[in-house]
């Protein structure tokens with residue numbers, strides 16, 4: 350197994366991918382912020398199935414963090430990440446500096462409406478502008494045929510799909526299922542912030558979502574079910590940012606035309622913010 354080639358500039362990445370593209374190879378990209386776990390690795394495996402060549406980007410993107418958020422504390426471990434990518438025979442890692450992505454004088458933004466409204470945006474108003482901007486730049490840097498995003502960040506996946514459609518970016522976006530710990534907690538780089546006690550409590554989050562789904566499928570009133578689930582979460586110590594049932598395709602409100610519903614949640618446990626979602 351060879352370690353991935355590491356590219357730190359957009360120019361070097363483009364030059365390296367050019368021969369593969371000219372030879373008609375299919376290129377897949379997996380954008381990440383590093384601190385890789387099995388959730389990320391499942392995206393890489395999916396990318397492997399989809400393409401001849403896999404590029405994983407590792408970039409903790411400052412424009413999606415508000416000044417009071419955890420940009421500085423965000424876990425970073427490039428050597429360990431590269432070891433994991435080596436084990437999966439990933440050919441290329443794109444690890445740009447903040448200066449490379451946002452050179453002095455940078456003055457452009459990307460704003461997506463539709464699915465970015467509400468949910469995360471109500472609590473992290475800057476977030477999707479930062480994600481849409483950096484994903485646009487990453488896709489333009491690698492020009493992949495396909496890019497894989499996790500359903501764990503379901504609203505992000507919907508926003509990226511909308512941005513790619515609206516801007517005619519020639520990349521197919523694939524959503525991959527959420528990988529969970531054995532007790533059901535969605536894997537997330539931020540789980541390392543949890544104390545041992547908080548980690549035990551955290552398992553109530555997916556358990557509560559599963560109860561919500563069971564009750565909705567039994568036909569219980571959605572408003573009652575959500576109010577009770579919110580109280581359950583608060584009783585075990587979560588502070589709830591949102592717990593909402595949405596149309597699974599548009600992320601708008603559930604209407605008569607809704608084909609699939611999705612329950613989405615964001616909570617705080619001490620200083621850690623957790624998000625999760627499940628199809629109903």
Ligand SMILES: Nc1ncnc2c1ncn2[C@@H]1O[C@H](COP(=O)(O)OP(=O)(O)OP(=O)(O)O)[C@@H](O)[C@H]1O
Nearest residue numbers: 381382383388498499501502527528536537538539
């Ligand atoms: N448990 C998971 N299952 C599937 N995909 C995941 C999982 N966790 C993250 N991803 C996906 O990996 C990609 C990179 O995510 P990111 O690097 O932010 O990791 P993260 O674990 O979500 O970190 P954070 O704690 O910042 O939310 C995103 O497309 C995200 O949806």
Ligand SMILES: CC(C)(CO)[C@@H](O)C(=O)[O-]
Nearest residue numbers: 380381382410480483502
């Ligand atoms: C898509 C992404 C890599 C953009 O920085 C990030 O939001 C993430 O890791 O989910």
Ligand code: BAL
Nearest residue numbers: 382413414476502505
């Ligand atoms: N996984 C999404 C990146 C973020 O929450 O900042």
